[in-house]
Amino acid sequence: xxxxxxxxxxxxxxxxxxxxxxxxxxxxxxxxxxxxxxxxxxxxxxxxxxxxxxxxxxxxxxxxxxxxxxxxxxxxxxxxxxxxxxxxxxxxxxxxxxxxxxxxxxxxxxxxxxxxxxxxxxxxxxxxxxxxxxxxxxxxxxxxxxxxxxxxxxxxxxxxxxxxxxxxxxxxxxxxxxxxxxxxxxxxxxxxxxxxxxxxxxxxxxxxxxxxxxxxxxxxxxxxxxxxxxxxxxxxxxxxxxxxxxxxxxxxxxxxxxxxxxxxxxxxxxxxxxxxxxxxxxxxxxxxxxxxxxxxxxxxxxxxxxxxxxxxxxxxxxxxxxxxxxxx
Numbered sequence: 001x002x003x004x005x006x007x008x009x010x011x012x013x014x015x016x017x018x019x020x021x022x023x024x025x026x027x028x029x030x031x032x033x034x035x036x037x038x039x040x041x042x043x044x045x046x047x048x049x050x051x052x053x054x055x056x057x058x059x060x061x062x063x064x065x066x067x068x069x070x071x072x073x074x075x076x077x078x079x080x081x082x083x084x085x086x087x088x089x090x091x092x093x094x095x096x097x098x099x100x101x102x103x104x105x106x107x108x109x110x111x112x113x114x115x116x117x118x119x120x121x122x123x124x125x126x127x128x129x130x131x132x133x134x135x136x137x138x139x140x141x142x143x144x145x146x147x148x149x150x151x152x153x154x155x156x157x158x159x160x161x162x163x164x165x166x167x168x169x170x171x172x173x174x175x176x177x178x179x180x181x182x183x184x185x186x187x188x189x190x191x192x193x194x195x196x197x198x199x200x201x202x203x204x205x206x207x208x209x210x211x212x213x214x215x216x217x218x219x220x221x222x223x224x225x226x227x228x229x230x231x232x233x234x235x236x237x238x239x240x241x242x243x244x245x246x247x248x249x250x251x252x253x254x255x256x257x258x259x260x261x262x263x264x265x266x267x268x269x270x271x272x273x274x275x276x277x278x279x280x281x282x283x284x285x286x287x288x289x290x291x292x293x294x295x296x297x298x299x300x301x302x303x304x305x306x307x308x309x310x311x312x313x314x315x316x317x318x319x320x321x322x323x324x325x326x327x328x
Contacts, residue, residue, distance in 0.1 A: 002298035004029025009303040015042040023065040025318035031300040035090030036076025037254040070298035071105035079111030081119045085256045099158035110172035113143040148185045155189035163193035163218040191216040197223035201269040210289040223302040224277035231268035238268040271304040273313045275320035283324035
């Protein structure tokens with residue numbers, strides 16, 4: 001099985017050092033950022049697009065360490081309702097580059113349009129209990145389906161699977177919306193990336209979600225979530241996020257003039273390293289459910305635990321994921 005890591009948390013290190021770290025932890029898979037929210041860290045896009053020798057040399061850096069480049073990651077909002085916003089073009093370019101590299105998966109998000117044709121900012125609309133919200137939902141899917149039909153065609157032509165992370169803030173955020181997208185675009189090359197962290201805090205059991213989605217799942221993230229005491233007061237739909245100014249701790253540009261919001265000081269939930277939210281037996285069952293879908297499916301650690309530094313968090317996650325794999 002492919003157990004690896006997403007490279008974003010090692011962005012401050014050169015590619016060779018990052019790969020040495022991941023191989024040293026006993027991992028065998030790597031997911032590399034290719035655009036979207038983050039720049040193409042560790043991916044010399046122009047050089048790789050134009051030179052077969054460069055592509056072979058690049059892939060050789062992975063192979064020489066017993067690693068496989070299993071996916072490119074282009075998470076972002078490809079449906080952002082502003083002309084010229086870069087994430088859609090980044091996704092298309094990522095599919096093309098993946099095909100050139102022989103990488104069979106591109107991870108992304110479904111995106112979110114605005115509330116109507118005049119909108120210039122996206123709006124998440126997860127609970128359309130009132131008819132105006134149904135109007136918003138109808139508009140958003142009318143925007144999404146043609147775009148994703150085009151992505152489906154491009155992915156099929158390139159023989160690359162596009163894996164959509166079911167992420168709140170996007171029109172696809174749970175299994176039912178993933179099924180809706182797949183059905184409306186007649187998907188053969190657009191499916192799901194299973195990131196359990198965003199399902200945990202919605203109250204979704206990721207193992208049951210895997211069984212529900214079945215062959216629609218193309219790859220997976222290994223990322224844990226801890227539900228905190230504050231959830232008993234504010235629930236999991238906790239909106240106490242803040243703006244972070246340039247120069248302040250936590251400031252992170254996310255493309256197109258957007259930035260990451262600041263986390264609440266006592267949040268309802270936190271992203272934590274594997275094992276701090278759910279124990280190794282859970283992750284064994286999770287890997288077993290993945291293997292039932294595809295024995296070669298990659299599961300890549302995404303480290304976003306602010307309580308642990310990059311190496312301590314990766315090490316803990318790797319140890320627990322490898323223990324879970326050994327218990328299969």
